[in-house]
Amino acid sequence: xxxxxxxxxxxxxxxxxxxxxxxxxxxxxxxxxxxxxxxxxxxxxxxxxxxxxxxxxxxxxxxxxxxxxxxxxxxxxxxxxxxxxxxxxxxxxxxxxxxxxxxxxxxxxxxxxxxxxxxxxxxxxxxxxxxxxxxxxxxxxxxxxxxxxxxxxxxxxxxxxxxxxxxxxxxxxxxxxxxxxxxxxxxxxxxxxxxxxxxxxxxxxxxxxxxxxxxxxxxxxxxxxxxxxxxxxxxxxxxxxxxxxxxxxxxxxxxxxxxxxxxxxxxxxxxxxxxxxxxxxxxxxxxxxxxxxxxxxxxxxxxxxxxxxxxxxxxxxxxxxxxxxxxxxxxxxxxxxxxxxxxxxxxxxxxxxxxxxxxxxxxxxxxxxxxxxxxxxx
Amino acid sequence: xxxxxxxxxxxxxxxxxxxxxxxxxxxxxxxxxxxxxxxxxxxxxxxxxxxxxxxxxxxxxxxxxxxxxxxxxxxxxxxxxxxxxxxxxxxxxxxxxxxxxxxxxxxxxxxxxxxxxxxxxxxxxxxxxxxxxxxxxxxxxxxxxxxxxxxxxxxxxxxxxxxxxxxxxxxxxxxxxxxxxxxxxxxxxxxxxxxxxxxxxxxxxxxxxxxxxxxxxxxxxxxxxxxxxxxxxxxxxxxxxxxxxxxxxxxxxxxxxxxxxxxxxxxxxxxxxxxxxxxxxxxxxxxxxxxxxxxxxxx
Numbered sequence: 001x002x003x004x005x006x007x008x009x010x011x012x013x014x015x016x017x018x019x020x021x022x023x024x025x026x027x028x029x030x031x032x033x034x035x036x037x038x039x040x041x042x043x044x045x046x047x048x049x050x051x052x053x054x055x056x057x058x059x060x061x062x063x064x065x066x067x068x069x070x071x072x073x074x075x076x077x078x079x080x081x082x083x084x085x086x087x088x089x090x091x092x093x094x095x096x097x098x099x100x101x102x103x104x105x106x107x108x109x110x111x112x113x114x115x116x117x118x119x120x121x122x123x124x125x126x127x128x129x130x131x132x133x134x135x136x137x138x139x140x141x142x143x144x145x146x147x148x149x150x151x152x153x154x155x156x157x158x159x160x161x162x163x164x165x166x167x168x169x170x171x172x173x174x175x176x177x178x179x180x181x182x183x184x185x186x187x188x189x190x191x192x193x194x195x196x197x198x199x200x201x202x203x204x205x206x207x208x209x210x211x212x213x214x215x216x217x218x219x220x221x222x223x224x225x226x227x228x229x230x231x232x233x234x235x236x237x238x239x240x241x242x243x244x245x246x247x248x249x250x251x252x253x254x255x256x257x258x259x260x261x262x263x264x265x266x267x268x269x270x271x272x273x274x275x276x277x278x279x280x281x282x283x284x285x286x287x288x289x290x291x292x293x294x295x296x297x298x299x300x301x302x303x304x305x306x307x308x309x310x311x312x313x314x315x316x317x318x319x320x321x322x323x324x325x326x327x328x329x330x331x332x333x334x335x336x337x338x339x340x341x342x343x344x345x346x347x348x349x350x351x352x353x354x355x356x357x358x359x360x361x362x363x364x365x366x367x368x369x370x371x372x373x374x375x376x377x378x
Numbered sequence: 379x380x381x382x383x384x385x386x387x388x389x390x391x392x393x394x395x396x397x398x399x400x401x402x403x404x405x406x407x408x409x410x411x412x413x414x415x416x417x418x419x420x421x422x423x424x425x426x427x428x429x430x431x432x433x434x435x436x437x438x439x440x441x442x443x444x445x446x447x448x449x450x451x452x453x454x455x456x457x458x459x460x461x462x463x464x465x466x467x468x469x470x471x472x473x474x475x476x477x478x479x480x481x482x483x484x485x486x487x488x489x490x491x492x493x494x495x496x497x498x499x500x501x502x503x504x505x506x507x508x509x510x511x512x513x514x515x516x517x518x519x520x521x522x523x524x525x526x527x528x529x530x531x532x533x534x535x536x537x538x539x540x541x542x543x544x545x546x547x548x549x550x551x552x553x554x555x556x557x558x559x560x561x562x563x564x565x566x567x568x569x570x571x572x573x574x575x576x577x578x579x580x581x582x583x584x585x586x587x588x589x590x591x592x593x594x595x596x597x598x599x600x601x602x603x604x605x606x607x608x609x610x611x612x613x614x615x616x617x618x619x620x621x622x623x624x625x626x627x628x629x630x631x632x633x634x635x636x637x638x639x640x641x642x643x644x645x646x647x648x649x650x651x652x653x654x655x656x657x658x659x660x661x662x663x664x665x666x667x668x669x670x671x672x673x674x675x676x677x
Binding site for chain 2: 076081197319328334339343346347349354
């Protein structure tokens with residue numbers, strides 16, 4: 001009998017759970033090793049950790065496997081797992097000046113301290129489908145690694161250095177706009193309290209750090225393309241590993257480990273509010289787990305745009321940007337439309353039918369009135 | 379490989395850690411103290427999707443004790459798929475007894491319905507709320523709606539009701555009809571049909587509302603005045619089922635679902651699955667009483 005077939009729901013969901021597991025395994029191929037996922041799907045892992053808000057490559061790998069490669073779903077699984085862990089510490093602020101650099105570029109200067117370091121990037125690859133990847137063998141992988149390593153001259157390796165930042169140069173020359181002393185500097189933890197508007201910058205950056213890359217990109221792009229006026233320059237984009245330190249109860253700072261992050265500092269020029277004021281540069285900041293250039297660049301753009309509220313440009317509107325780029329929430333709500341809504345629909349149906357009846361009653365009355373009028377002697 | 383001890387062993391009672399449960403309970407106390415006021419809360423991620431009842435689940439898991447008897451319905455039905463999933467989750471995490479029987483339950487979680495049977499003073503009724511802000515349709519910004527509530531500035535809302543009447547001849551709001559709580563805050567009763575709205579008024583049970591995605595909690599304490607918004611001359615009314623009847627019982631003083639059979643014929647059936655079962659079995663029943671239902675009974 002029709003839609004009341006939601007009865008028997010428990011059986012239905014159990015069968016569906018089993019079926020989805022069957023679909024994951026039905027071709028009986030070799031089970032994916034989480035180690036493989038971690039190393040060969042590195043960027044997917046980075047996305048899952050970033051959006052899941054938990055730096056845990058192993059768990060991100062399991063989540064990706066469990067979700068059949070669906071990054072949204074994997075990030076969601078990781079976030080739900082995160083809830084079950086107690087927050088014991090807040091780390092000390094990480095200092096990206098001490099980053100072990102794997103990639104470091106600047107678009108604003110030809111040469112920067114330490115030079116431009118492309119590092120691992122697909123930016124300058126030709127996006128030609130490499131069909132030879134289909135037949136990749138373990139031997140080929142080994143051979144590649146051997147040749148690669150043999151090309152490295154161990155004697156010529158430089159000592160590991162850390163580098164000053166591009167913004168330090170600008171700062172030294174006084175080109176950067178000073179931070180507004182009236183800006184809200186409070187540090188809130190968005191995982192412990194609901195965001196309120198206008199949100200302090202700490203909350204905005206945290207929200208964007210966990211936001212969905214595609215969402216941030218859409219917003220950032222909109223501002224550059226025409227619905228806003230952002231067109232910043234990449235002051236510096238860095239990817240590498242940074243140490244994380246934690247203060248223990250005795251107050252001693254302890255080293256906890258290293259995490260990989262991408263950081264962007266986007267430069268835009270702003271005119272300072274007052275008349276005849278000298279224009280200055282301002283920095284939009286972006287940081288996320290792992291390697292994800294697109295995400296930090298867009299985060300940098302939006303950090304700048306949200307500082308000058310403008311309801312005509314979606315990217316300049318805090319509520320618009322932050323609520324709608326939150327991937328886990330938007331995915332959940334979008335998909336909730338699949339739940340049955342027949343009670344609310346019935347209520348709407350009731351109102352619409354009543355309105356239609358009122359309308360036809362009215363028309364009938366008008367028609368009768370007109371007919372009576374015709375019958376009346378002039 | 380890092381071993382996940384939590385998976386091997388077990389989760390905390392009711393899944394959420396104690397510190398967060400405490401936080402939710404404190405926010406609930408605040409909500410009860412200021413009926414209809416939306417209290418922001420942490421809203422931790424749950425292993426079910428945002429928009430699928432996380433807010434209701436937070437409340438359930440924060441207030442549930444080992445002795446509680448848990449009932450959950452979705453669109454009035456105990457057997458709806460999402461309700462089944464959540465019931466299993468709550469049972470797995472608490473080992474509490476679950477039931478379909480409305481009178482036996484001490485905690486009832488719901489999506490979009492209030493049971494037809496009257497609630498009692500020992501029961502807590504928990505709503506899953508998709509959109510906690512009744513003013514969202516007239517004001518898109520959160521900081522502005524909070525200010526409007528603060529100043530009890532509801533002019534825009536009243537104007538929108540008036541406009542609806544002028545354009546369509548009636549207030550065209552269906553499920554989730556806005557109500558005024560305790561003469562102060564306008565509140566979204568979650569998308570329950572208008573049929574259910576009068577049953578929150580002066581209810582014996584405690585009503586708690588959780589909007590997980592929007593991170594807000596609110597409450598209607600027992601015996602609190604809850605009035606649907608209406609004008610002196612244009613009144614609120616509940617859905618009219620007077621010309622239909624349930625094809626199984628012939629009863630029509632309950633919320634009915636419209637069904638289409640394979641031959642295309644239209645039928646109606648009582649929406650509340652437990653109420654329907656009890657009616658079929660001639661079990662003792664005490665329905666809510668409110669002025670709209672009483673009028674139907676008199677007629």
